[in-house]
Amino acid sequence: MSGIDYEPLSLDISEVGRELVDFNIEQVRRLVDEHLSEPYSIYVYRFFLNNWPNLTIMAKHQGKVIGCIISKVEPHRDSRIRGYIGMLAVDNEYRGQGIAKELISRSLDSMIDNYKCDEIILETEVVNKAALRLYENFGFLRVKRLFRYYLNKHDALRLILPVSEKSTIRSTFLPKLENSMESKY
């Protein structure tokens, strides 16, 4: 859809001003609260947003945040770099226009190019066929089924997009990461 701008979240008040930072965070939170079944505490948002602001990518239409994807990157079992897509939401009236697809694509590219992820994972409800189709279209594989994972009692599927060969080897057989980074918050 034309007229949609995609931009990563910035928390730099000297660059965008405190008002816009607050506005963006509030909008992102509104979107997720409105569209995802799981309730998230403020800490969960802040954990993602403050540690990896550039991995929160917003889709804006006329200044309003109408879609967002929230991701993080951390070492997994000290053996590989794992990207994680935590939340994805698009306002109802903007659905079906490829916005979610674009958000995922940008998030994946950022995690692969900037963070050198070995794999990218996420969980989604087994009943959420649209989400499954969306992610699986990028090559995500279902690697595990998680029984009654969500508060609404649905099973979840863990999906992985393998980026490097490390992703295809059990972590016990991998050498330890040399520079293991930890999240700040």
Next chain:
Amino acid sequence: MDVQQQLGVLNIHDYDDITDEFFSIASKIEYGDIAKSKHFKLLEGTHALEVMNPKLDTALLTPEQIDPAVPTLDHAAWVMARLLGCVCAWLDNNSLSVSVLSCHYVEQLILGNPVEGTIENKVLVPFVKAVVQFVNQVLSLGVAGVIYEEEDLNTQTMDLDFAVFESEDVSQTVNGAVQWLETQPKSESASLCIALLSVLDQSLKINSLVQINTELYQGTPKTADFSYIDKAVSLLDTLASPETAKLVDSLPKTACFSTNVQRTLNNRSPPKPLAYASFDQSVASFAKMFVDLRFMTKVFLVRDSIELLDYLNVFMCRRQFTADPDEILGNHIVVRTLMQLFLIRDDQSILGSKHWNISTLLIDIVNKISLQNSKIQQKLSDVDSKEIREGFEKLLTQLEPAFYNFLTSISQNPSRQRQFVNKELIIWDSIQVETENFETGLNSKLNDVFPDSELPAMPLASFVYYLKLSKMADLLFKSIELDLYKDPRELHLGYWQLGNQLEHLIQHIHRLLDLNRLRQTQINNYSKRIKKAKGDKKNKLREQYEIDKEFLPQFERMERYFEFQLVKYEIHKNLTESRVCLFRLLQRFGLLGLPKLCKVSEEILYNLQFKSYQTIGIPQLLPYSEYQHIMRQNVWIHGSLQGSGANYERVLMKQRADRVNLDLRRFEAMVAKLQYPKFMAEAFLDEVKLLKKANIAVQLAFSQVLKAATESSKPEFKVSFEKIGYHLYYPNIKVTTK
């Protein structure tokens, strides 16, 4: 309502308002800073509650006015039916706070508060006490570490102690209530109350199962009385009538269920609406619990360790089919939890047996599969063979965790079962290397070989390899069951690898059969050897013969068992290959391609799909290059067969289907020949029906694709998978033209 009023409704009078202090402290935090403990990580964050967040703060729930009076039996019956629904909702993975504890009477009785009213005290209190007692029993099972908190059962009690009543008192109170109801004028509500009290009364007997100590393979212990299971099933069958559901619907409601407890008691869960199952769902849930329990008690009917293994596998694969294809449920949660505690006791004994524990059961299975009458086994009782004995014992300590893993996997939910298999696979793989080294080192001394080929018998490694290969195939089967392979490309790969794994397994079972027959021949050859021998040697041989020949019936039984396994796996292999054939036909129409926006190579996807097998040395995972080669060949074959109307493939599919049908008939005959207990035979024959269906379905799909291909030069197909009514491992591959 203002804060004061709300607290008044909830009967809370003792509080301090710290709002001002809180904001004063919070104002010192810089913009953008996060104040948190180092120990507070994302996991804690996802479980944290948040003040003033309507999705997370239960204090924001509007207090509900309750009017718990139960003036008539009609009201009492409604409360009891609803509370039963709350129990089922809890067993269906809801928290106690939104289910059982939402009932005013449950909270009051646990807190020891008096309840007013005649009907309340005569009928409702006994029922509520029984509910509390039942919940307490299940909680004690839930915290025993068999199942997973939240995933299988939520055991958060809001700091309330459910262990407030004595079992005997509860039972007497329930009986007293039934007797009192029988003195009342007959009514549908009174009958319903009696039936519901009785259901709970029978449910309270379930835990007694773990008190039964018995010897394995001796039949149902005479002291065990399972008549309550049949009684409950029959009772629930009556309650399942549409008339009863209609009656429950017509009963007057009582306002004694509310969300208030979520605000007033220690609550670790976010605010949620009340959860309760409908009456027919509740009856179905309790009926399932008792039916599964009945199956559990059939363990007493198995006759040896091999049959026990079969039984445990059947138990593990029991599924509850619902109308929802996305729901994969196993045995009832109470039965799953109970099973492990019932099977393996605290002292590691099996069913409380004095003779059978995890170690002795494992050794018996190893003997039956491959170790019996081997030279290693003979040396174990030899005082001069300390080294062999120690080596064997060391191996056993490694085998036991793998075996224990299997014994505990049977109680898990279907998703966890696969993870347990995955874990077990690594253990078997690592033991295989050690076992082979141990036996190879010994073989020069023991010379336990197949006579014609001089191949070492390797009985221990043969056992380990058998288990490993079975688990390798199991992992693929379970991946298919759990819908991990989402599309024709992945499912094709899954079945292709599975066919290969099954081929290895079949070959190995042939080897086990050869080993079994070798031992039988060795026993039968004793007479020749005794005839030729002289003096002391002759006597020794005679003595040994007397010992070894005792095992002849066991070898014959195991020979039949291996033949049975061979037929079973041949069926699976042929069914698997038929599916591979269908998918390869679909490749011709572009249905095995990668997703459109795929960001990674097919090779890396292939390697991830079979990650569990990457580090396994033997048998090696079929490499991606082989897959590519086969697919290129497939394109060529299709190209060259196009003109011949694919007769070649049609004939191949037909031959394979005929072979499956023949093997299924052999399978049925062998179930009879092995004289399985009736309930096991029935389980096997039920599976045969689904395997037959799978065989027909894949043939049909294949014919449909071929037909469409002849009718149109460029047919477009849509492929979907149907699970309901089909075998767990063979969903129907539905191919339709667009």
